[in-house]
Amino acid sequence: LGEKLRELLLVEPMRPETEALLMFAVRQEHVATVIGPALAQGVWVVCDRFSDASFAYQGGGRGLLPERLGVLEQWVHGDLQPDLTLLFDVATAQARARVASHTVVPDRFEQERAPFFEAVRAAYLERARSAPQRIRIVDAAQPLSEVARQVQAAVWQLLQADAAASN
């Protein structure tokens, strides 16, 4: 179901509100069938994109207010939030060049123009400012080895804090 919804989201034109409802429907199903059961078993979950992406794309990119998106976020996963979110930040021109270098057919989002991606990036950074404890910004313009080092440092810090909280 998630794959079929994602497919619709990537190809069908639709209103921003509809896009937001579908994104959160995909997330609802993902939390209920994958993330929730894994957490219940004590498994660590690493997720490529979560609700911050909706605040960036449907919020910044499509113009929906953060307060409206917050209603859906609350409806779908309540107080469940990631312990740590890594935001890989890079200038949009550089990001688009990277995407173009390995994308054959761009989807409905990848076809957007520069102002859309600037707004998405700005909304991501704004979201990071509003949750500095959870969201760590990683400078993704750096060489891969340096990006990896920063990721390791952030994860290590989380584990240390977790260990300290357990003692």
Add this chain to the structure above:
Amino acid sequence: LGEKLRELLLVEPMRPETEALLMFAVRQEHVATVIGPALAQGVWVVCDRFSDASFAYQGGGRGLLPERLGVLEQWVHGDLQPDLTLLFDVATAQARARVASHTVVPDRFEQERAPFFEAVRAAYLERARSAPQRIRIVDAAQPLSEVARQVQAAVWQLLQADAAASN
């Protein structure tokens, strides 16, 4: 898009919450692209099922709380409500016999069992009790001519009230 989402809703197994989000996504798109523009032109809109159906099926049938569904209803169409809703009520056994008489392949909802439809009917009637001015219950066990007469009377009453309000 609406048709594709409806298709998924009718065949794919999913969580009640996901079902509710998809139902309201369909409704969002329908209000934005069909109902809203028609109303803006002064056209009268007659709609076969609206949000009351979500309170009946995803609420009564699937067990989601009316308060949770009310959040999505508010999110999607705010204060836009029908001027008049006709609820064609009939005992579930009789309704199912009618459906069976002209349905070849039952969809995911039609495949449900009797308690599901009893709960759907109860939720519809509860919803009618909570909005007696808007929702008129029509006894659909009666002969078609009598059902038609009751519909005409309800619509006539709405037009009279509308005319009185305009004067």
